[in-house]
Amino acid sequence: MKTLASKWMPGLAFLARRLGMTALTLLGLVTLVFAMVKAIPGDEAQVAAGPEASPAQVEAVRQRMGLDAPIIVQYGRFVGRVLQGELGTSISTLQPVRDDVLNVFPATLELVVVTLVLSLLLAVPAAVAAATWRDSAFDRACRVSAVAAGGMPTFWLALLAQYVLASRWGLLPISGQQSLDFTVPVRTQMPMVDALLAGNIAAFADATRHIVLPALSLAAFFGAQFFRTLRASLIAILESDFIVPVRAKGASFTRIMLRHALPNSIGPTVTLVGVLLGMMIGSSVLVESVFGRQGVGAYLTNAVEQKDTYAVLGAVLFVGTAVCISNVLVDLLLLAVDPRIRAAQLQGSKR
Structure with a gap:
């Protein structure tokens, strides 16, 4: 048993190291793209509500989408959903991303x-x-x-x-x-x-x-x-x-x-x-x-x-x-x- 474990341990350690690096890479990717998208001029709530929406309707959409929360809270919620396999809903197709x-x-x-x-x-x-x-x-x-x-x-x-x-x-x-x-x-x-x-x-x-x-x-x-x-x-x-x-x-x-x-x-x-x-x-x-x-x-x-x-x-x-x-x-x-x-x-x- 000990010999078998010592045989597989290096390979498992290599796989664990590569998976850890992959997880860090994806986390960095999420952080970078989230920051870039937030920096794009425009209002997501206005886009989701439509060009003819009233200010009250835009504000309702903002609250429903959680866009009224601080940026760090929005980011944390998004990461939590990603970990659950949920990528959110597209505001242009109204379908799950x-x-x-x-x-x-x-x-x-x-x-x-x-x-x-x-x-x-x-x-x-x-x-x-x-x-x-x-x-x-x-x-x-x-x-x-x-x-x-x-x-x-x-x-x-x-x-x-x-x-x-x-x-x-x-x-x-x-x-x-x-x-x-x-x-x-x-x-x-x-x-x-x-x-x-x-x-x-x-x-x-x-x-x-x-x-x-x-x-x-x-x-x-x-x-x-x-x-x-x-x-x-x-x-x-x-x-x-x-x-x-x-x-x-x-x-x-x-x-x-x-x-x-x-x-x-x-x-x-x-x-x-x-x-x-x-x-x-x-x-x-x-x-x-x-x-x-x-x-x-x-x-x-x-x-x-x-x-x-x-x-x-x-x-x-x-x-x-x-x-x-x-x-x-x-x-x-x-x-x-x-x-x-x-x-x-x-x-x-x-x-």
């Missing part, structure tokens, strides 16, 4: 997943080829392209792609999530998934065409980051000492790359995925606004315009929670697949 966010987040999640897949599909083959033919014309072209793509704002790339590929050349839809010609039962709020569940291949193809431009606009930036990290890791592994005996045994370069170099260099890229996932979700909010997609971006934009405090806080907190959970999952994945990271982290937990 939790339900609103759960309704729009799947569309954003679909865009993020497609972006991540496209980023890796662009980055991994290019990084492998660039590391294989290091300092060649192909390698230099890839590095220049990565620097250029990594230095451009995603919303500018989105506008450029929208103008050139959609408006001028007409290759892809200019905006939206799906054409009005297709009616698909909504089950998951993800157009591509709903089309597949309905068995409507034409609707799936149409939803895919609508998501290509937004996903490519994001993938150009994030794929550049993945390419640079993976290329550097591959070159370091190929030049390391443990590759020498593998080459001495007569292994082909393809076998060395696929069986030894790539598996041992994927760790930093996986870590980068976890680090950039939050930025990917944040960037998708801007790209959704450019392409008129009904995700968290449209919801947040409307909430900020309406000074919908609970909607803004709830949406940001929901997204922040998703990002923090994904980061924890990435850390656990790295512990499972990389013995070097596992040894370093677990030894640190023992101290």
Whole structure:
């Protein structure tokens, strides 16, 4: 029993430490966003009551919403409700914020997943080829392209792609999530998934065409980051000492790359995925606004315009929670697949 407990204790200590850091991060996020929303000019009670409401009606709404209490009391009440899983009621939709966010987040999640897949599909083959033919014309072209793509704002790339590929050349839809010609039962709020569940291949193809431009606009930036990290890791592994005996045994370069170099260099890229996932979700909010997609971006934009405090806080907190959970999952994945990271982290937990 003692041996079993000592075996699991370092892992449990690491998990407890990561969950504690996640809780502090979310608390800081709630505090920061709450303060920012309160600093926005305007009266929440007036917005909730409507432009034609009388002063008495506005005051009644203020009292009903608890806006007449001191700021610290409002903050404490909000944190208490969040701990109970209650994010408040949106003053613009009159629906629970939790339900609103759960309704729009799947569309954003679909865009993020497609972006991540496209980023890796662009980055991994290019990084492998660039590391294989290091300092060649192909390698230099890839590095220049990565620097250029990594230095451009995603919303500018989105506008450029929208103008050139959609408006001028007409290759892809200019905006939206799906054409009005297709009616698909909504089950998951993800157009591509709903089309597949309905068995409507034409609707799936149409939803895919609508998501290509937004996903490519994001993938150009994030794929550049993945390419640079993976290329550097591959070159370091190929030049390391443990590759020498593998080459001495007569292994082909393809076998060395696929069986030894790539598996041992994927760790930093996986870590980068976890680090950039939050930025990917944040960037998708801007790209959704450019392409008129009904995700968290449209919801947040409307909430900020309406000074919908609970909607803004709830949406940001929901997204922040998703990002923090994904980061924890990435850390656990790295512990499972990389013995070097596992040894370093677990030894640190023992101290």
